[in-house]
Amino acid sequence: MGLSTHDALQLKGALQTAVVKCSERCLYQSAKWAAELLDALPDPPADDLDQKGAGRLPNNVHPALTANSDPLEAALEATELNRYLLAKSFFDCKEFDRCAAVFLPESLLSGILSSKQNNAGSPIGKGKASAALPSQQRLPAISQKSLFLALYARVISGEKLRDEESEMIMGPQDLGTVVNKQLLTVSRFLERWFAERKGEEVDLPASQGFLEYLYGMVLMKEKNDSAALDYLMESIHLFPWNWGCWLEITNLIARVEQLNKIAPHLPQNIMSFIFHANTAVNLYQQGQDLAASLADLLNIFPTSSFLLTCKALFNYHSKDLMAAEQGFSSLLALHPHRLDSLDHYSNILYVLNLRPKLAFLAHLCSGIDKFRPESCVVIGNYYSLLSLHEKAVQYFRRALTLDRTCLSAWTLMGHEYVELKNTHAAIESYRRAVDVNRRDYRAWYGLGQTYEVLEMHAYALWYYKKAAGLRPWDGKMWQAVGSCLQKMGRDRDGIKALKRALLADSYYDSTSSSFGSTGAVDRMAQMDPEVLLQIATMFDRLDEEEEAKAYMELCVAQEDGGASNAKGGGGGGGGGGLGNSVAIHRDSPGIASDDREDEGGGADRGGGDGGHEGTGVTAATSKARMWLARHAMRAEDYSMANRLATELCQDGVEVEEAKALIREARSRMDIAGALDR
Known part of the structure; x- marks a missing residue:
């Protein structure tokens, strides 16, 4: 394009x-x-x-x-120029209350809003009540630009006061319930401003779209999402170049279905195209269409830091960690002083276990601005990689002190508390992350794992399902669902979930979305032996021996790459366990330090084309081989049992039991041979 x-x-x-x-x-x-x-x-x-x-x-x-193209607005702006410059200078100096008072002093606001409250309780109809208002109670005649600045300053002042009144992060009184006290005032004023414009018969200047944006933002903070979306959509039609408004709409979209539903109603310009691509990346979408959209946009804006970040995040969510790392590295070379989204880059470096690069990034961020939330997250990740979890928590808390809506800090702090075995604090951190952004599947998954550690499987299952709903093609999510169902004794449902886990990572390689038979599994590339063993074990508990045997054989076959080493299933975090172990930064935060080592240690094998050489002997494949040996004994196939048990002795796993099986198998073969003679 x-x-x-x-x-x-x-x-x-x-x-x-x-x-x-x-x-x-x-x-x-x-x-x-x-x-x-x-x-x-x-x-x-x-x-x-x-x-x-x-x-x-x-x-x-x-x-x-x-000057403004509307003559009335232009006249108002010219008249107010001195006061506008004064108000803007106050805002720039972070004196928000003084800024708001230039155009909307407290006395004026209290009179307007109290008159509205009085009229709301009167028996007079709304139209008559409005007409009966004395002139001093009507809204002041100021330009939309000045009105926006005054009301926006009030919102920012309320946010600042809320942060000051809030308790220490994760302190005993930090319940996350402190609200912005200015929202009600601004909401009532804007409600009346829009109602007056709709009710007046005289011609009024056309709206510029910014007050709709502000009202939508206020309604979002008041949890009135439906009305907020209406005003935000109206705002982008009036002025489509306000990126902040597009971001607020993105925050309201939790599912791809919602994005597709509003897409036809968006203005037809390049901003809608950018919005659609960015929202799809934020919804963890993948596929060639999204990749092509990002490529088209980069043809128009080849050095755009925002679009290059979107492309790197697209690779990150697609589990192509090496491509994502290269993308962020190139972006850092182009814009060495830009800190936006470097917390994601530090996550990638953490998973790939690239400690020197993460150390360099931490020093770079600290040198540019050590009091940016992104800098604190990067430094926290560096300390986490060094297993200094208390120090990491300290930096994540510092990031949240600077910005309580820093999603990465909440989620990562939850991971650190899991490492420190502080499950209560971990649950609270994950819950606060979900409050900030309900699309954060890592926080949902973390909640599931923490409740699973506490053996509260019903709760864990609910949170795992939320995570799987957000990442339906991520095998790790479905594996967690299946394992939880297995522990709850729901084997049938567990088998369905684990079969989906096997197919999930091959979703965009045109693989079938469900198993019709074990033949479908045979066509898959290398799969995770742990998942196959779980499926086989559940079939065994259901007394479906043939199905159990088929999956046990598949499990053993993964040692040398599986039944088919097709490239589609093993690379870039595909079906293999090694790939999944480094899928994304702490998708499955370890409960013990060994899990963290597995997560980092598999990094060199997890990306790109790895995973086709086979897993080698693992605990899962050895258990499957032992089950097959016992099954062969029950089926009186003593030569097969002898061969499998001999292989187990060579593996060095369950050697004593394997030797006992060998002795029994040879004894049975000798007896059978004697009878034949």
């Missing part, structure tokens, strides 16, 4: 306007995002500009810097 010179110039002008308009309203993150995207947009060839006369501005004044 490429852009013509005309389209490129239009896009450039729109992004320039977005930077100016968002900066005027102190939406700094949205302004930064638009500016970075603008910087990544290549300039059209000079010849095209000369031939078409494009890119030349009359009087050298950019449209973004001209």
Whole structure:
């Protein structure tokens, strides 16, 4: 996907306007995002500009810097310019209450809102009540830009006060129940502002979209998601270049079905395309379509740090850890002072056990800004890799002190508490992570594992199912569901879940979504012997001996790569246990230190094309071989039993029992031979 010179110039002008308009309203993150995207947009060839006369501005004044196109709004903005500059300077100096008071002093707000409360309780109809309001009780006549700045300053002031009133992170009184006390005031004011615009018969200036964005954001904080989505959708139609509004919509989408449902109602421009790709990455989607979308966007913005991050995260969620690491490494080389999303990079380095690179990243982040949440998470990961878990917890808590909505810090701190055997604190950390983002499958999975350690399997199963719903193609999630069902004695359901675990990692290789027979399994590439052993064991408990035997044979076959070494099932964290063990940073946080070592130690084998040489002898394959030897004895196939038991002696696993089987098998063969004579 490429852009013509005309389209490129239009896009450039729109992004320039977005930077100016968002900066005027102190939406700094949205302004930064638009500016970075603008910087990544290549300039059209000079010849095209000369031939078409494009890119030349009359009087050298950019449209973004001209007066508002609406005459009434332009007049109000001109009248308020001195006060607006004063209010903006207060906001820039983080004096949010002073900023809000320039246009909306407390006395004015209290009068407006108290009049609304009084009228709400009166028997007079709404229209008559509004008309009966004295003039001083009506909303002040100020421009939308100034009104947004004043109300936004109130919201930020409330957030600041909430953080100050909150207890120490994970302290005895930190219940996460402190609320922003300014939300009610701002919500009532905006509710009345929109109601007045709908009720008035006189012509009013067209809305600019920013107040809809602010109201949607406030409604989200008040947990009114349905109304919030309506206002946010209205905002992006009025002004589609406010990236903050798109991010709020992303936070409201928990399922791909919701994304597909709202897609037809989005404005038809490049912002919708970027939003769709970013939301799909955040929903852990995979596949060629998403990869192609990201490639098309990178053709337009080749050096965009945001899109390069999306591509690296796409590889990260697809378990292609080496490609993700290379992507973040290239991104760091292009933008060495950018700290955004480096916490994800540190997760990848942790799983790959690349301690020197993680140490370098920790020093780099500390040197740029040691008081950014991302820096604290990176340093915490480094200490965790050194097994200094108390120190890691300290840095994750510091990240949360700086930003209580830092999702990575909550989840990773839960993992550290699991390592420290503090299950109560781990559960609380995971719960707070889920409160921040209900799409965080790692937190759901962590809750499941912690409750499983506490032998509360019903709770564990519920959380595992939540994680599997968010990552339906991740075999590790279904393996956890199946193992939990097995412990609850629900073997039939457990077998279904574990069969899905075997197929899950091959989902995007056009593999069948369910097993019709063991023949379907035979066509799979290398699989996890532990999963196969679990399935066989459950079939054995159900007295389905033939099915159990088939899966035990498959389990043993994984020692030399399985029945079929097709590339589709083993690479990049596929069906093999070694691949799954490094699937993603602490997808299965170890309960004991041995689990952590397995997770890091398999890194060199887990990515890329590994997993096709076979697992070699493992505890699972030895148990399967022992079961097959006993089955052969029951079936009076003594030569097979003798061969399998001899192999067990060579493996050095259960040697004494294997020797006993050999003696018994040879004795039976001798007796059979004597009878034949």
